Amino acid sequence: MWLLLRMDTPPDGILKALRSLAIEAQAHRLGNRWAIELQGNGYLPEMLLRYEEVERILPDDTPYPLVQRWNGSVELPSWKRREKLLWIAGPCSVENKAQLLSLAQDLKSLGVHVLRGGAFKARTSPYSFQGLGEVALEWLLEARSLIGLPICVEILSEKHLPLYEQVDILQIGARNMDHYWLLKEVGSTQKPVLLKRNPQATIEEWLLAAEYLLLHGSPWVLLCERGIRTFERSTRYMLDVGAIPVVQRQTLLPVIADPSHAAGHWRYVEPLALSAVGAGAEGLIVEVHPDPLQAQSDSAQQLTLDQFILLYQRANALFSARLGHLTQPV
Numbered sequence: 001m002w003l004l005l006r007m008d009t010p011p012d013g014i015l016k017a018l019r020s021l022a023i024e025a026q027a028h029r030l031g032n033r034w035a036i037e038l039q040g041n042g043y044l045p046e047m048l049l050r051y052e053e054v055e056r057i058l059p060d061d062t063p064y065p066l067v068q069r070w071n072g073s074v075e076l077p078s079w080k081r082r083e084k085l086l087w088i089a090g091p092c093s094v095e096n097k098a099q100l101l102s103l104a105q106d107l108k109s110l111g112v113h114v115l116r117g118g119a120f121k122a123r124t125s126p127y128s129f130q131g132l133g134e135v136a137l138e139w140l141l142e143a144r145s146l147i148g149l150p151i152c153v154e155i156l157s158e159k160h161l162p163l164y165e166q167v168d169i170l171q172i173g174a175r176n177m178d179h180y181w182l183l184k185e186v187g188s189t190q191k192p193v194l195l196k197r198n199p200q201a202t203i204e205e206w207l208l209a210a211e212y213l214l215l216h217g218s219p220w221v222l223l224c225e226r227g228i229r230t231f232e233r234s235t236r237y238m239l240d241v242g243a244i245p246v247v248q249r250q251t252l253l254p255v256i257a258d259p260s261h262a263a264g265h266w267r268y269v270e271p272l273a274l275s276a277v278g279a280g281a282e283g284l285i286v287e288v289h290p291d292p293l294q295a296q297s298d299s300a301q302q303l304t305l306d307q308f309i310l311l312y313q314r315a316n317a318l319f320s321a322r323l324g325h326l327t328q329p330v
């Protein structure tokens with residue numbers, strides 16, 4: 001059993017108190033705070049929670065121990081966790097090299113940290129545009145080296161892994177969250193992963209998918225809430241904002257949101273994005289296209305650059321305002 005201490009709480013006091021009760025205890029650094037590992041079982045949670053330093057108990061019988069105890073850091077060149085909102089933006093699908101390079105340059109100048117773009121697409125209909133595949137990946141890699149933005153690209157099959165060697169963040173899409181053998185292969189590349197929640201998945205199933213990745217070698221995982229399936233059809237999916245603080249009580253892995261796929265329409269992207277930041281999301285992944293009407297996939301939900309700039313400013317302002325009031329891990 002582990003005890004997660006409150007932010008800015010040193011472990012010395014509680015270690016002393018526990019040892020005076022003959023409880024063997026050891027301190028570990030977990031993210032930006034301390035945790036205490038207790039040897040043996042049988043301690044009463046009520047007794048342990050009486051210590052003011054203790055925020056919560058991490059039980060030994062958790063289904064996802066690596067997710068619960070993850071204490072690594074997220075390495076991205078221009079993003080500092082807890083100081084800035086993480087921005088991942090770009091087109092749904094990569095369609096044209098000149099368009100991609102020019103958009104990537106604009107996004108980089110604005111302050112976006114990671115470029116997204118689909119190469120192999122997972123479409124509901126086999127007759128819809130399936131993505132440009134390998135050539136799209138080449139253009140993304142060109143954008144990466146010319147413009148200096150890390151890239152995040154969805155991977156659909158382990159067969160494509162050799163093509164993704166230089167991709168900075170591998171994206172597991174909503175449809176593949178529970179493709180466990182793909183998760184094992186992707187984990188074993190030891191690359192960071194953006195893991196979308198499957199719209200049918202419970203939070204526990206989503207975190208178990210992240211456990212697969214960490215177990216097989218991923219150094220960190222961005223957990224991305226992107227909307228779940230409910231009876232409501234006005235938006236494409238229903239962004240589960242409540243999942244954000246719930247997951248943050250389970251793990252120190254960063255939780256981000258994708259308002260684009262939840263909304264399904266550009267008009268709803270900003271309100272959903274702001275609600276996610278209000279709920280504690282550490283980052284956003286947003287679809288942006290220079291000319292959404294001409295986009296070959298997800299035309300209705302992609303933002304123009306101007307719309308994105310407004311969202312960027314408003315969400316950053318909200319994030320900064322919220323930062324002063326945070327008691328949670330973020």
Ligand code: PEP
Binds near residue numbers: 226261
């Ligand atoms: C995407 O981000 O390109 C995508 C297809 O999203 P999702 O997997 O959430 O549907």
Ligand code: MN
Binds near residue numbers: 093297
């Ligand atoms: Mn899309």
